[in-house]
Amino acid sequence: MIQATVHFLPDDLRVSVRPGCTIAQAAQEAQIFLSLPCGGRGACGRCTVLVDGQPVSACVTPVTDNMTVTVPDTVRLAGQAVLTDIRSYDVTKNRAPRVRQVRLSMEAPTLDDSINDASRVTMALARQLDIRQESLRIEPAALVTLPRSLRDGDFNITANVFYESDRVTVLSFSERPIYGIAIDIGTTTVVTALCDLSTGLVLDTVGQSNPQAEYGADVISRVVYTEEHEGGAKELQDMITGALRESIVNLTERAGIMGSDILVAVVAGNTVMTHFFLNLPTDYLRREPYVPVACEFPPILPGELNLPMLPHGRVVILPAVSSYVGGDITAGVIALDLSSRPGLNLFVDVGTNGEMVLAGTGFMMACSCSAGPAFEGSGISHGSRAVRGAIDNVTCDNGQITYDVIGGPGAEAKSLCGSGLISLLSALLQKGVIDRSGRFTTEEKEFFIAPGVSMTQDDVFNLIRAKAAIYAGMRVLVKNMDMKLSGIDNIFVSGGFGRSLNIGGATNIGMLPPLPMSSFSYEGNTSLAGALRVLNDRTITPEATSGAIVNLELSVGNQFMEEFTMASFLPHTELDFFGGV
Amino acid sequence: MPYLTEKSSGSISTVVLGATKENGGTRGYTLTIGGQNSLPFQNYEGVDPHRAVIAAEILDIEPVSWPDELKKAWGGVLGDPAAWAKKAVEGGADMVYIKLLSADPDNGGRSANDCAETVRAVLEAVPCPVAVQGCGVDEIDKGVISKVAEAFAGENLLLGLAGQENYATVTAACMVHKHTLISSSPLDINICKQINILISEMNMPMNRVVIDPSIGGLGYGLEYSYSVMERGRIGSLQGDKMLAMPVIGFIGSEAWKAKEAQAHESDFPKWGSEAERGVLWETITATSLLQAGIDILVMRHPDAINIVKAQIEALSQPVTAA
Numbered sequence: 001m002i003q004a005t006v007h008f009l010p011d012d013l014r015v016s017v018r019p020g021c022t023i024a025q026a027a028q029e030a031q032i033f034l035s036l037p038c039g040g041r042g043a044c045g046r047c048t049v050l051v052d053g054q055p056v057s058a059c060v061t062p063v064t065d066n067m068t069v070t071v072p073d074t075v076r077l078a079g080q081a082v083l084t085d086i087r088s089y090d091v092t093k094n095r096a097p098r099v100r101q102v103r104l105s106m107e108a109p110t111l112d113d114s115i116n117d118a119s120r121v122t123m124a125l126a127r128q129l130d131i132r133q134e135s136l137r138i139e140p141a142a143l144v145t146l147p148r149s150l151r152d153g154d155f156n157i158t159a160n161v162f163y164e165s166d167r168v169t170v171l172s173f174s175e176r177p178i179y180g181i182a183i184d185i186g187t188t189t190v191v192t193a194l195c196d197l198s199t200g201l202v203l204d205t206v207g208q209s210n211p212q213a214e215y216g217a218d219v220i221s222r223v224v225y226t227e228e229h230e231g232g233a234k235e236l237q238d239m240i241t242g243a244l245r246e247s248i249v250n251l252t253e254r255a256g257i258m259g260s261d262i263l264v265a266v267v268a269g270n271t272v273m274t275h276f277f278l279n280l281p282t283d284y285l286r287r288e289p290y291v292p293v294a295c296e297f298p299p300i301l302p303g304e305l306n307l308p309m310l311p312h313g314r315v316v317i318l319p320a321v322s323s324y325v326g327g328d329i330t331a332g333v334i335a336l337d338l339s340s341r342p343g344l345n346l347f348v349d350v351g352t353n354g355e356m357v358l359a360g361t362g363f364m365m366a367c368s369c370s371a372g373p374a375f376e377g378s379g380i381s382h383g384s385r386a387v388r389g390a391i392d393n394v395t396c397d398n399g400q401i402t403y404d405v406i407g408g409p410g411a412e413a414k415s416l417c418g419s420g421l422i423s424l425l426s427a428l429l430q431k432g433v434i435d436r437s438g439r440f441t442t443e444e445k446e447f448f449i450a451p452g453v454s455m456t457q458d459d460v461f462n463l464i465r466a467k468a469a470i471y472a473g474m475r476v477l478v479k480n481m482d483m484k485l486s487g488i489d490n491i492f493v494s495g496g497f498g499r500s501l502n503i504g505g506a507t508n509i510g511m512l513p514p515l516p517m518s519s520f521s522y523e524g525n526t527s528l529a530g531a532l533r534v535l536n537d538r539t540i541t542p543e544a545t546s547g548a549i550v551n552l553e554l555s556v557g558n559q560f561m562e563e564f565t566m567a568s569f570l571p572h573t574e575l576d577f578f579g580g581v
Numbered sequence: 582m583p584y585l586t587e588k589s590s591g592s593i594s595t596v597v598l599g600a601t602k603e604n605g606g607t608r609g610y611t612l613t614i615g616g617q618n619s620l621p622f623q624n625y626e627g628v629d630p631h632r633a634v635i636a637a638e639i640l641d642i643e644p645v646s647w648p649d650e651l652k653k654a655w656g657g658v659l660g661d662p663a664a665w666a667k668k669a670v671e672g673g674a675d676m677v678y679i680k681l682l683s684a685d686p687d688n689g690g691r692s693a694n695d696c697a698e699t700v701r702a703v704l705e706a707v708p709c710p711v712a713v714q715g716c717g718v719d720e721i722d723k724g725v726i727s728k729v730a731e732a733f734a735g736e737n738l739l740l741g742l743a744g745q746e747n748y749a750t751v752t753a754a755c756m757v758h759k760h761t762l763i764s765s766s767p768l769d770i771n772i773c774k775q776i777n778i779l780i781s782e783m784n785m786p787m788n789r790v791v792i793d794p795s796i797g798g799l800g801y802g803l804e805y806s807y808s809v810m811e812r813g814r815i816g817s818l819q820g821d822k823m824l825a826m827p828v829i830g831f832i833g834s835e836a837w838k839a840k841e842a843q844a845h846e847s848d849f850p851k852w853g854s855e856a857e858r859g860v861l862w863e864t865i866t867a868t869s870l871l872q873a874g875i876d877i878l879v880m881r882h883p884d885a886i887n888i889v890k891a892q893i894e895a896l897s898q899p900v901t902a903a
Contacts, residue, residue, distance in 0.1 A: 435779055437745060565771040573771050575778060575823075 004065040008032055011071070023049060023058040023069055024214070034058055034075050034214060047075050084191050084205040085524030088335045088494070089532045091200045098538040099162050099171075099197045099264055101178055102128055106155045117147050121170070125159055131168060138170040141312035149173045160263055162314055163538040164299065171263050171313055179203075179255075179262045181248060181309065182531035184328065185240060185269030185277060186210060187219055187352035188376060188385075189496070191528050192247040194255055197263070200536040203255055205528075206247045211239040212276065217378055218352065219272040223282045237279040241305045248308050262309035265302065266316045268531040270326035270353075271295070274317060290323040290553070296543055318534065318542050322551035324368035329355050330546040331530025336492050336523065339364060339548060343489035346474065348512075349526060350375055350418075350495035354470045357549060358477040358488075365481060367552040369473035369560070374466035375418035376496055382453045384415035385496060391420040391449065392498035394505075396427035403449060406499065413450035418497030423505035424455055425463055429570050430508070436570045438464045464568055467511035471572065472563035473554065474513065480552055485513040486577075494526040507578075510571025514578050586626040589818035592618035593825050593876075594788045595631070596761060598676065598739055599710025605735030605759065609708025612675055614791075614876040615827035618818065621874045622896045632897045633871060635886050636678040636712055636879045637669030638833050641699045642688055647881075648843040650859045654883050662699050663706035670707045672883045673890055678712040678739075679703055684725045685716035693728035700729050704736065712739035712879075714763070723750045730754035737761055739829075739877075742793060748776055752783045763829055765793040768805065770812050770824070777823045791877065792826045798835035798842075799866045806830070807873045814874035830870050833881030836863040860884045868892050 003016040006026045013030040024034050024047060034047045042060035049058045050070040104124045118138050126133040150157055158175040161168050178198060184191040193205045215225040226232035252259050271292050275282045280293040296319040303311030318327030332349055338359040348356040354371035357364055377383030384390050388407040395402050405411045416424060428434045428447055435441055438460040448454040478485055491512060493501055501522040506512040534540050554560040566573040595616040600606025612634050619627030643660040658664040666677040679700060683691040700713055713729050715722030726740055741763030743751035755762040764780055766773035773794050781787055794813060796806035810828060817825035836842055842862035846855050863885040867878050880886050
């Protein structure tokens with residue numbers, strides 16, 4: 001078969017591919033990942049590369065032999081900052097480890113006591129753990145090494161036991177330290193944390209871009225991709241498991257441990273990501289009435305997904321609530337102890353979409369609003385994640401606008417991350433550069449905050465829509481419980497805004513309600529934190545948590561749209577609540 | 582048993598249209614609208630001090646596409662805005678509402694100066710307050726409305742339409758040259774409120790603002806318009822100051838859009854005489870919205886104007902409790 005050779009610059013990588021495949025596919029072969037926000041339909045022009053100096057869209061342009069392609073940094077996926085902030089993981093809350101190392105001492109078998117090795121171990125273990133022998137089992141793969149280990153240790157052995165929902169399983173026999181992994185599969189990023197299971201302490205975290213972003217920035221584009229391409233779902237699964245392999249290898253190498261020392265992984269992801277991870281069909285997820293294949297998933301074996309950990313360990317997948325309220329939200333609820341916290345509490349997770357949970361005495365209610373990824377910088381001219389060179393805070397003092405850049409005073413301002421966008425919008429309103437409807441009042445319909453870094457009229461409208469969706473979701477939730485936003489005691493915000501979230505700015509623009517500053521807390525990555533809690537505390541039953549959350553479907557009725565229009569104003573049409581005109 | 586009445590905490594602002602010589606204008610009389618603190622015609626619950634007024638719609642280009650019945654009713658004045666206005670006021674309209682459609686490039690694209698001359702001719706022909714709106718193309722209307730506002734400073738014209746995109750220009754023109762403005766929104770009470778907030782933040786006195794919440798004619802969204810208007814009115818009476826302005830509605834243009842208002846009897850024999858049908862269509866659209874609280878009815882047919890005027894008169898008679 002004839003192959004075409006493509007030469008990528010400035011990487012100086014050559015790959016041979018079948019002629020007719022696109023530049024984007026060839027780039028992937030060369031391990032160069034491009035951002036294809038429109039899902040590779042050639043619609044957005046964000047993947048523009050240079051072929052012999054001419055700009056073309058990589059996702060639709062076919063390769064030809066001896067082609068030379070220059071890939072600018074701006075179109076690459078790699079290098080995006082990810083949210084490894086686990087401030088909401090409180091190790092002291094862990095009550096009883098989910099995985100334990102138990103040292104056992106037994107009598108050697110004799111002709112009078114010729115009970116089999118496995119039963120000898122389970123009897124000893126049941127006695128030591130004070131549980132019934134019937135609720136114990138040994139993972140078949142662990143039996144392979146059992147006889148030898150028993151005799152080598154003179155019938156002293158260390159069992160690594162895992163507390164499943166209905167039984168206790170011996171995953172392996174080994175004295176080596178035991179580790180676990182918590183994984184947050186986000187639409188845009190994947191974060192993996194290595195955890196010492198004997199202490200619950202996090203040793204290291206790795207973040208990377210979700211390589212599926214190649215097939216669309218949003219979940220719907222990816223679902224469409226799986227529908228339009230045979231084997232597309234498998235391809236997306238391979239992408240995510242491939243990324244996880246990379247992360248886990250990275251973690252084990254840095255920690256100097258063996259992959260087989262990692263016994264358990266806990267995965268938190270939104271419902272669509274979880275479906276992709278398990279190669280489940282997503283066709284009905286995106287169509288009314290938005291039904292997922294399943295919300296609860298039995299644990300699977302790492303070996304099935306070729307994850308570089310103990311092959312017969314466990315991958316625990318956190319349960320979802322509905323199609324658009326996923327395991328990441330269940331994780332957040334767990335991390336924040338929402339189900340047992342006194343008072344009326346609201347948890348808002350602003351990621352590639354906006355999900356929130358209102359929790360009060362005896363109830364938890366969740367909704368998902370399509371806020372879009374504006375606060376992650378997507379769809380905004382100079383938006384970015386919280387990378388070096390991103391403006392993450394803007395202040396307006398007596399009409400004078402100043403800003404901070406990630407990387408310190410030495411870093412050149414190149415973009416605006418979520419908290420920067422929020423505070424800039426607030427500053428522009430304060431300065432009168434835009435009116436309350438977001439329209440520029442100046443002749444120039446664009447504001448340059450730094451050389452080459454600006455906010456345009458479209459950016460302002462995109463941000464207003466995003467913040468309005470979030471606020472409208474909150475209002476619908478509280479209204480459904482016959483409550484008021486002013487009655488909320490605490491608002492916990494998670495998501496990747498930047499180093500922190502500018503609460504003042506967020507209330508000025510009406511993304512968050514005007515409550516006392518002390519009511520707000522920024523919680524970082526609650527999805528990862530919740531996965532860590534589940535990994536380390538067997539008293540947590542994630543299915544009980546997700547099952548207690550009632551999902552409110554915002555697309556039913558026109559209440560959300562009405563609230564959305566009211567909130568599509570700075571800060572809000574109900575000015576009085578926000579402190580008047 | 583005591584008669585239960587509803588008491589409101591808010592009231593609608595009182596708006597004066599037009600200005601006489603003492604106040605810097607040339608009008609023979611002014612009209613006052615608004616001021617209610619009760620729902621329409623419920624004057625036993627509060628005050629409903631000023632009755633709704635009717636403005637005859639005048640176009641500055643001959644409305645060749647209008648239904649025959651409408652054209653017939655006006656006789657030969659349709660090509661002459663001043664004569665048309667005069668006939669309308671003599672026929673019973675409280676005021677006139679001029680649409681400067683000729684500024685639209687598709688309608689000849691007359692200059693702002695020429696448009697102002699049309700307004701001058703109408704002002705000279707009638708003693709009543711006058712409302713003026715542009716052609717609906719934002720970019721052009723900015724120039725036209727600014728010109729008209731400047732040329733007739735002090736007349737307290739009712740100028741429009743100030744929407745989301747052009748409110749700043751129209752508001753500035755009205756503030757500087759002392760006119761009243763129409764704040765216009767597309768059948769959405771929230772956007773209506775948002776525009777009013779934007780206008781008030783420019784320091785426009787809110788007793789010089791009239792709301793156009795947009796309407797649909799009978800059979801074409803009247804119920805929805807009714808509910809938007811009613812919601813606005815109830816909200817204002819409950820204290821929402823950013824909705825508490827008198828309301829204007831374009832009854833004539835919406836009612837006469839309906840096929841049922843225009844169709845010839847020969848095509849639809851069961852529908853009855855078109856001479857009566859169109860007038861009734863407009864009348865019913867108008868009287869329905871009166872119940873929702875409309876304050877200025879912009880109408881087309883002289884007969885409909887008179888029927889509705891008589892209705893307003895009758896409904897405005899004091900009602901005594903039980």
